[in-house]
Each structure stands twice: as structure tokens, then as C-alpha cells.
Amino acid sequence: MIEEKKExxxxxxxxxxxNDPLNVGFSQVWKYRDLLMLFVKRDIVxxxxxxxxxxxxxxxxxxxxxxxxxxxxxxxxxxSTDGVxxxxxxxxxxxxxxxxxxxxIQTSKTFTENAPxxxxxxxPRLVLPLSKVISNLLKFGIQFGLFVITLxxxxxxxxxxxxxxxxxxxxxxxxxxxxxxLGFGLISSALTTKxxxxxxxxxFGVQLLMYATPVIxxxxxxxxxxxxxxxxxPLTSIVESFKYAYLGSGVLDWFWxxxxxxxxxxxxxxxxxxxNRIEKSFVDTV
Amino acid sequence: xxxxxxxxxxxxxxxxxxxGTGTISHxxxxxxxxxxxxxxxxxxxxxxxxxxxxxxxDYAWALKDINFEVAQGDVLGIIGRNGAGKxxxxxxxxRVTLPTKGGINVKGRVASLLEVGTxxxxxLTGKENIFLNGAILGMTKAEIKRKFDEIVDFAGIAKYxxxxxxxxxxxxxxxxxxxxxxxxxxxxxxxxxVLAVGDAEFQKKCLGxxxxxxxxxxxxxxxxxxxxxxxKSLCTQGIVLHNGQYAFEGTTHDAVxxxxxxxxxxxxVNFSLDSEDILGNANIKILEFKVEALTGDxxxxxxxxxxxxxxxxxxxxxxxxxxxxLVNSEEVKIFHHAALISKDRDSKxxxxxxxxxxxxxxxxxxxxxxNIIFGENQRYVLFKESEVVGFDIANESMGSNTETLxxxxxxxxxxxxxxxx
Numbered sequence: 001m002i003e004e005k006k007e008x009x010x011x012x013x014x015x016x017x018x019n020d021p022l023n024v025g026f027s028q029v030w031k032y033r034d035l036l037m038l039f040v041k042r043d044i045v046x047x048x049x050x051x052x053x054x055x056x057x058x059x060x061x062x063x064x065x066x067x068x069x070x071x072x073x074x075x076x077x078x079x080s081t082d083g084v085x086x087x088x089x090x091x092x093x094x095x096x097x098x099x100x101x102x103x104x105i106q107t108s109k110t111f112t113e114n115a116p117x118x119x120x121x122x123x124p125r126l127v128l129p130l131s132k133v134i135s136n137l138l139k140f141g142i143q144f145g146l147f148v149i150t151l152x153x154x155x156x157x158x159x160x161x162x163x164x165x166x167x168x169x170x171x172x173x174x175x176x177x178x179x180x181x182l183g184f185g186l187i188s189s190a191l192t193t194k195x196x197x198x199x200x201x202x203x204f205g206v207q208l209l210m211y212a213t214p215v216i217x218x219x220x221x222x223x224x225x226x227x228x229x230x231x232x233x234p235l236t237s238i239v240e241s242f243k244y245a246y247l248g249s250g251v252l253d254w255f256w257x258x259x260x261x262x263x264x265x266x267x268x269x270x271x272x273x274x275x276n277r278i279e280k281s282f283v284d285t286v
Numbered sequence: 287x288x289x290x291x292x293x294x295x296x297x298x299x300x301x302x303x304x305x306g307t308g309t310i311s312h313x314x315x316x317x318x319x320x321x322x323x324x325x326x327x328x329x330x331x332x333x334x335x336x337x338x339x340x341x342x343x344d345y346a347w348a349l350k351d352i353n354f355e356v357a358q359g360d361v362l363g364i365i366g367r368n369g370a371g372k373x374x375x376x377x378x379x380x381r382v383t384l385p386t387k388g389g390i391n392v393k394g395r396v397a398s399l400l401e402v403g404t405x406x407x408x409x410l411t412g413k414e415n416i417f418l419n420g421a422i423l424g425m426t427k428a429e430i431k432r433k434f435d436e437i438v439d440f441a442g443i444a445k446y447x448x449x450x451x452x453x454x455x456x457x458x459x460x461x462x463x464x465x466x467x468x469x470x471x472x473x474x475x476x477x478x479x480v481l482a483v484g485d486a487e488f489q490k491k492c493l494g495x496x497x498x499x500x501x502x503x504x505x506x507x508x509x510x511x512x513x514x515x516x517x518k519s520l521c522t523q524g525i526v527l528h529n530g531q532y533a534f535e536g537t538t539h540d541a542v543x544x545x546x547x548x549x550x551x552x553x554x555v556n557f558s559l560d561s562e563d564i565l566g567n568a569n570i571k572i573l574e575f576k577v578e579a580l581t582g583d584x585x586x587x588x589x590x591x592x593x594x595x596x597x598x599x600x601x602x603x604x605x606x607x608x609x610x611x612l613v614n615s616e617e618v619k620i621f622h623h624a625a626l627i628s629k630d631r632d633s634k635x636x637x638x639x640x641x642x643x644x645x646x647x648x649x650x651x652x653x654x655x656x657n658i659i660f661g662e663n664q665r666y667v668l669f670k671e672s673e674v675v676g677f678d679i680a681n682e683s684m685g686s687n688t689e690t691l692x693x694x695x696x697x698x699x700x701x702x703x704x705x706x707x
Contacts, residue, residue: 121382
């Protein structure tokens with residue numbers, strides 16, 4: 001009996017069915033950090049291979065969206081931008097929204113898109129969604145650069161923009177945006193493996209969510225009756241704080257910002273546990 | 287040597303049919319059973335994985351109660367027919383999927399090669415793909431850097447390292463993929479039939495590399511194949527799986543032998559004269575029919591085939607003949623050959639034994655079946671039976687080529703080469 005125990009201690013790891021759902025395996029992810037970075041590199045590099053404009057596409061997309069928004073929401077629908085120049089108003093919203101949007105959409109495809117790899121090789125599955133968070137952060141950085149340049153131009157032209165000290169909140173805002181995108185993405189990736197129907201819902205749902213977030217309209221244009229519901233959306237306070245910090249318009253509400261922090265934390269925990277549960281049986285159900 | 291892998295009661299349940307419809311109801315059922323502290327209601331019905339029998343169950347055990355150990359430095363071949371559970375076992379060992387029951391203890395780093403070039407991205411260059419693929423297989427960046435030149439060298443693609451792999455020829459692609467895999471530093475290497483790729487020359491190089499590594503560095507290798515020739519040339523130990531169950535463990539030699547004799551084919555039939563289901567009729571009763579290697583322990587291209595039929599004859603005073611028909615797995619008749627038992631109408635009541643043999647290097651590797659026909663005066667059929675016994679001829683490498691060659695025959699031809707300028 002004692003001898004048997006001794007032998008058991010000697011193994012490096014054990015493969016078995018009933019693993020602890022809370023054991024997400026961050027130590028494994030750390031071991032595979034090189035792979036994580038290589039996936040990030042792959043995501044960035046392959047986007048502009050064999051294109052003429054190359055990385056310029058990272059700029060073109062937000063510019064075109066901004067122009068579209070200016071035309072449709074600004075001019076046709078006549079939605080106010082709280083006195084902020086339209087370009088800056090939409091560009092700021094799109095820049096931060098895109099980070100969330102891309103992270104969520106891409107992480108939600110983790111299992112369905114990588115099934116061929118997952119079916120052949122073991123590595124901590126969490127590496128893939130995490131790599132999406134990072135590669136999208138880099139893409140955000142590029143688009144953010146575009147936004148900052150535009151902002152500076154307007155600032156020196158003396159337009160109505162008031163960047164302020166709360167710019168220092170940017171890392172926290174990004175962390176929250178990435179966390180929410182990852183959290184929602186992890187949960188939907190886990191659910192779509194079994195019920196493919198959800199793929200359609202997610203694309204649609206994210207679009208709806210954008211309209212429930214003050215991306216194309218300022219918080220001030222919402223009547224008091226509905227303000228509460230918009231604030232309940234954890235993305236609202238992030239987008240508003242971002243706009244407030246860089247443009248000086250919008251609302252920086254500490255209560256709702258802390259609400260977003262707590263929400264993100266809980267979402268990430270739930271996401272990690274769901275993901276962890278699914279990654280083990282996924283190969284058999286996909 | 288100490289064991290580095292210990293497989294304990296590993297079982298794997300698979301759901302048959304289409305997944306999607308009915309999954310919600312099954313999930314709810316399962317959850318309800320769990321709430322009441324009962325066992326998964328779907329894991330009980332699954333029966334032995336014999337796919338020819340449909341027992342109506344939606345679940346089947348792809349593996350059932352597998353136990354074995356692998357010692358350090360062993361090169362273990364896992365053999366079995368299609369669907370025997372080989373690939374499932376490899377998938378569990380490589381942690382791609384988990385067992386439904388049981389567990390496996392592992393000592394050391396495991397690299398698995400269920401496929402070469404996993405994660406290769408067509409747009410990335412050879413160099414970028416070496417790093418990506420290496421990292422996917424579990425190497426760190428520093429390790430890959432250290433082995434980079436060696437890998438490029440091994441694959442022989444030095445000129446193309448900065449070209450996207452989509453521009454590679456399929457041969458180059460495979461060589462590169464394999465080169466990365468061959469330079470893995472893990473203590474345990476798990477391989478599916480990846481050796482079935484690439485040209486013969488390169489295969490030989492890979493086999494050589496694998497063999498070197500296990501001999502010199504004490505690496506443990508698990509290798510799945512139904513190619514007996516490569517199992518024999520690479521492995522030291524073998525286990526045989528049959529319908530998801532563990533059937534045999536021993537030296538490669540014995541395992542290959544066991545596999546041939548206990549495959550779905552009956553290499554041997556034996557009846558007692560008074561048994562009810564005896565093969566035969568009022569005229570002829572077959573007591574025994576066996577197929578063996580003419581030389582050596584198991585049937586291969588070079589062993590030749592000996593067959594022997596013992597039967598009881600009731601017809602007295604006729605010209606009795608026995609015809610042996612050999613059919614291959616594509617239902618092609620290889621031959622139809624008769625043995626005259628009695629020529630002058632002098633057949634007797636009693637036991638006859640007919641032996642025949644095929645010399646080495648006639649038949650190609652593959653599966654064969656014997657049909658047997660008993661005739662009277664070479665005109666009337668006394669008794670006939672199809673597929674009485676079956677057997678497998680193992681392949682043997684032809685030069686550097688370990689693959690089964692095409693064709694029905696596998697003759698030994700000596701060539702004379704003449705050259706004139």
C-alpha cells in the first residue's frame with residue numbers, strides 16, 4: 001500500500017475524466033507563452049499578406065466606418081454628438097468598441113475554427129482566446145494612434161475637445177473592454193461547440209449590443225427614464241469614460257465604472273470555468 | 287526500466303449517429319441523473335464496439351478497460367483493425383480528448399504527432415511555420431532556435447525558408463512538417479501513421495531518425511499502424527486491440543502474429559464430427575481447415591502459405607476432388623485449383639487430409655479468403671462453402687519502400703541489366 005503511494009507521487013501528470021472545473025491551468029498557459037506570442041504574430045502578419053495596402057487596412061476600416069456613421073447617424077438621423085466634432089465622436093466610439101467587438105467575435109470562434117488543430121495536438125486551449133485578446137489589443141493600438149492624431153489636429157485647431165487627466169484611466173478601460181470581450185467570447189465559444197445555432201445569434205446580438213451602448217449617441221440624448229437600462233450594460237460606463245477622458249464630453253460615473261469592474265470579473269470567472277469544462281469534451285462533440 | 291506510461295482501466299464512450307438533434311434532452315436527462323446521484327444513464331447501454339452488429343444503442347465503447355504499461359525506452363506498436371480503438375487510444379494519450387473512465391499516469395514530456403504540419407499556415411513562410419508548428423507541438427522558442435538549422439537541413443529546404451509554404455511542393459511541405467516533428471525534444475513521442483507520407487527515401491530517413499532517438503536518448507515511442515512492415519522495423523513491443531478491447535501484449539513479433547491469427551478472419555476452423563453446427567452435409571463434413579506460414583512464425587510475403595483441410599467423406603466409390611479457391615479482399619479470384627483425391631472411383635468412407643502450399647513471393651500483402659468446393663467426377667458439386675477461412679499476408683519492405691505495393695502478385699524477380707553506349 002505504501003509502496004503504491006510512493007509510485008503515484010512519481011508521475012508528472014495524470015489524464016482522467018473528472019478534473020477539477022476550477023483548475024483552469026494558468027501554469028500550463030504560462031508554459032506555452034511562446035506559443036501564445038506566435039499565435040499573436042500569426043494573427044497580425046497573415047492579415048496583410050498578399051495585400052497591396054498591407055497594414056493600412058487597419059486604418060481604412062475605422063475611417064470608412066466613421067464616414068458611414070457621420071453620414072447616416074450624424075446627417076440623416078441627426079443624432080447629436082454633444083458638440084463634439086462628428087469625426088472625433090464616432091472615431092472614439094468605433095475605436096474602443098471595435099476592440100470589444102473583435103475580441104468577442106474572434107474568441108467565440110475558438111473551438112469551431114480550430115477544431116482541426118485541437119483534434120490533433122494538445123496545448124492549453126486558453127492560449128488561443130488569450131492570443132486574440134492580445135492581437136486585437138495591437139490592432140486597437142494602431143487604430144488608437146489614428147484617433148489620437150485626429151484628436152491632436154482638432155485640439156490645436158481649437159475645436160471643442162478637452163482631453164483631461166482621466167486619460168490615465170485608459171489601461172483600466174482597455175482591461176475591462178478586453179475582459180468583457182474575452183468573457184463573453186469564452187462563454188459563447190463553449191456553447192457554440194454543441195449548439196451551433198448560437199453562432200447566428202452572437203453576430204446579431206453583438207450588433208444589437210452596440211445600439212445599447214453609447215457608441216453612436218451621447219448618454220445625454222437618452223431620456224432619464226431609460227438611462228438606468230443603458231447604464232446596466234457594463235460597456236456603457238467604459239465607452240462613456242473613454243469619451244470623457246479624451247473628448248471632455250460624456251459622463252464619468254465612478255459607481256457604474258466599478259459596476260463594470262465587478263461585472264467583468266464575474267464574467268471572466270464564469271467564462272473560464274465554462275471554457276475549461278467544454279475544452280475537455282469538445283473534440284467529441286464538435 | 288521504470289514505466290513512464292501507466293494506463294489504468296481506460297474506457298471511452300462515444301455517441302453514435304448525429305449529434306445535435308436530441309442533445310438537449312440527453313443533457314437534461316444526464317443532469318437529472320447526476321442530481322439524484324445516479325450514474326450517467328447513457329453510459330450503460332453502450333456495448334462492445336462491434337460495428338457490424340447494430341444493437342440499437344446510441345452509444346458505443348470505443349475503448350473498454352484498457353490496461354498496460356510502457357517502460358522507458360520502449361518502442362511500442364499499437365496494432366488492430368480499423369475501428370479497433372487505436373486512434374482513440376492515441377488521442378487520449380496525447381490529451382486531445384479525455385477518457386470517459388479510468389486514467390493514465392505519465393512521466394515526462396509528451397509530444398504527439400497525430401498528423402504532420404498541424405497548424406501550418408499557408409501564408410506564413412517556412413521559417414515562421416517552423417516556429418509556429420514547433421510551439422504547437424510543445425517546444426519553446428529557444429529550443430526551436432537551437433534546432434532551427436538542423437530542421438531546415440533535415441528537410442532539405444534551405445533555399446525556401448523565406449517562401450510562404452503555400453508555394454511549396456507537397457513533398458517539401460511534408461518534409462518540412464516532418465522535420466519539425468522529428469526534432470522534438472520530448473521524452474515520449476506518440477505517432478499515428480504519419481510515416482505513410484513522403485517519398486520512400488525520406489521515410490527511411492525518418493524511420494532511421496526515430497530509431498536512433500529511441501536507442502540513443504532513451505526516448506519512449508508509441509506508434510500506431512496497420513502497416514506490419516513499419517511496426518516490425520521500428521517497434522520492440524506490441525499490443526493488439528480488438529473492438530476497443532485489449533487483446534494481447536508482447537514482443538512485436540508475437541503481437542503481429544497474434545493479430546493475424548485473431549483478426550476478424552478465422553485463420554482456423556475446427557469442428558468435432560458430432561457437433562451440430564459442423565460445416566458440411568450428408569456427403570462431406572469439414573473437420574478442420576487451417577492456414578499457416580510455410581516458414582517462420584507468421585504469414586508474410588516471404589513466408590509462403592501452407593493450408594491444410596481435414597474432412598470426413600461419406601461417398602464411397604466415386605472420383606472425389608477438392609477445389610480450393612482463393613479470393614482477395616477486393617473479391618478478385620486469385621486462383622481456382624483442384625486436388626484429385628481419388629482417380630479410379632475408389633473413394634472411401636473416412637477422414638482425408640489435404641495439404642497444399644504456396645511458395646514465398648507469390649502473393650502480395652493483404653487479406654485473403656479460401657472458398658472450398660468438393661466435387662464428384664469433376665462434374666457434380668457435393669458440397670461447397672465460401673469464405674471458410676481467411677488470413678492476412680503481412681507486407682515486407684521492398685528496398686526502402688515500406689508501403690504495400692500495388693498489384694495482386696508480389697514476385698521475386700531477378701533482373702539482368704545491360705548497358706550499351
